[in-house]
Amino acid sequence: MIPREDYFPGTDPSLTELLHAEGLRLFGVAALDDSLRRAAAPAAAQYTEWIAAGLHGEMAYLERHEGIAYRPEAVLPGCRAVIVVGCNYYQEPRRENEPATGRVARYAWGRDYHNALGKRLRRVVRRLREVHPDDGFRSFVDASPLSERFFAEHAGIGYTGRHTLTISSAYGSWFFLGEILTTRSLPSTAVDEPVHGGCPTNCLxxxxxxxxxxxxxxxxxxxxxxxxxxxxxxxxxxxxxxxxxxxxxxxxxxxxxxxxxxxxxSRVTAVEDFRVHRAGxxxxxxxxxxxxxxxxxxxxxxxxxxxxxxxxxxxxxxxxxxxxxxxxxxxxxxxxxxxxxxxxxxxxxxxxxxxxxxx
Ligand code: SF4
Structure with missing residues (x-):
């Protein structure tokens, strides 16, 4: 198994260097090619069926995203690739079973990841625009209408587990996803062989x-x-x-x-924004x-x-x-x-x- 963070795309060194400089070592590219479009059709149909069944509850924004969740070109005209980034947030619990307290999910112990990861991706985008002034770039953290997990899987970041979260060989499922959409043509880093494995048979x-x-x-x-x-x-x-x-x-x-x-x-994140507890x-x-x-x-x-x-x-x-x-x-x-x-x-x-x- 190849640890994802050691598997560099090797096609755009400046991208690799820029992401590493931000401490982002898990990333890949989902190129908008025929193979991805073929995979998007059944995924979009499944999404539509999920929404139609009302399983999204009151999340009306997911209904609004229905027509574009698998179409990055609807978000960035001329989009040709989605660069998907994973950022580890795992921390070990230190306060088990304290009376009269309520538990908070790990991802929320520190700074808001929308800000913490978002500012890193925005810095990368600023630099990419300088290096490639003729190409378009746009970054998102959670707020994009795209199905992040679908593009993560097709960038070779990991695969979608039974529980619907993305699982990578580097961080398990304890990581945030962010994306940079670009009009620049980049080769896909999706891998044919099962680098990340899959849910064990019969695991429930x-x-x-x-x-x-x-x-x-x-x-x-x-x-x-x-x-x-x-x-x-x-x-x-x-x-x-x-x-x-x-x-x-x-x-x-x-x-x-x-x-x-x-x-x-899982290993503890090195990102200080998530290690400093704000909510705890x-x-x-x-x-x-x-x-x-x-x-x-x-x-x-x-x-x-x-x-x-x-x-x-x-x-x-x-x-x-x-x-x-x-x-x-x-x-x-x-x-x-x-x-x-x-x-x-x-x-x-x-x-x-x-x-x-x-x-
Ligand atoms: S490995 Fe087992 S517990 Fe983990 S996502 Fe897959 S089915 Fe669920």
Missing amino acids: RCGEICPTGALTGYHRMDARRCISYLTIEHRGSISEELRPLMGDWVFGCDLCQEACPLNVR ERMPLAELLDMADDEAYRRRFAGTPLLRPGRNAMVRNACIAAGNTGAAALSPRLQRLTNDRNPLVREHAQWALARLGQT
């Missing part, structure tokens, strides 16, 4: 560990049951069927990645329950991924975690929140008190 660990049953088949995720979706993207009430299954997660979930045998090769791996539930308003919430979580759900949804999550973890000492706070101005918070505070046997 990710599906079995998922407490809410979100992984309903190979490469098939019902986002409406995924704890990451529920705690981050979903803004409304969480169904009472799912609340007890969510455990102490308050932002995201890492269970399927932790269960994956292909993540045993566990949030005191009392701190979350005490968030007075959006302004206080923004001040606390500016520059971190935790900013996304906002105060009301995050207090909702903390109420569920408080109820699930039996944190009876939080009852006075939950009692106060039954009079919160926000109905979502009131509802989940009442539920948590009932679960704690306090009503």
Whole structure:
């Protein structure tokens, strides 16, 4: 097996040097050739079917991306290649099972990766424009309408695991993806031989560990049951069927990645932005329950991924975690929140008190 970070495209040394200078050692090129277009058609059909089944929940932006998720030329006219970059964010947990705290997914412990990886890719793009002034370049981190995992696979970065995340031989699944689209013609770095392997036959660990049953088949995720979706993207009430299954997660979930045998090769990231904890791996539930308003919430979580759900949804999550973890000492706070101005918070505070046997 060839470690991806040692497998240089060898076709554009300036690109290799620029990415290495930013500490980005896992990358590849998906050329928009006939082979990729042939692969895009069934992938796009699968995407359409997933959306039609409503499995994307309230993520309306995924509906808007339906016609362009596999067409980079719709995002950058004249696009001929997608340079896909992987950035390791893995860290070892240090605070297991602390009472009255809520777990945060690893990717969110440090700085917001949109900023941290985005600024690196923007610097690379600036330099590429100087070196190749006749070509177009545009970078994205998460915010592009493209199916990142499809292009990662066709750039030879890794393959899509049963749990729908990209798995590489260098970092397992613990890495962010970013892309640089270009009108410049670059040869594909996709590999024919299975450099990265694949899910072991009969491995079902990710599906079995998922407490809410979100992984309903190979490469098939019902986002409406995924704890990451529920705690981050979903803004409304969480169904009472799912609340007890969510455990102490308050932002995201890492269970399927932790269960994956292909993540045993994980090594701690060298990227300082992710090593310095801004939110941290566990949030005191009392701190979350005490968030007075959006302004206080923004001040606390500016520059971190935790900013996304906002105060009301995050207090909702903390109420569920408080109820699930039996944190009876939080009852006075939950009692106060039954009079919160926000109905979502009131509802989940009442539920948590009932679960704690306090009503
Ligand atoms: S847990 Fe098993 S099935 Fe799931 S992604 Fe990892 S190797 Fe694949």
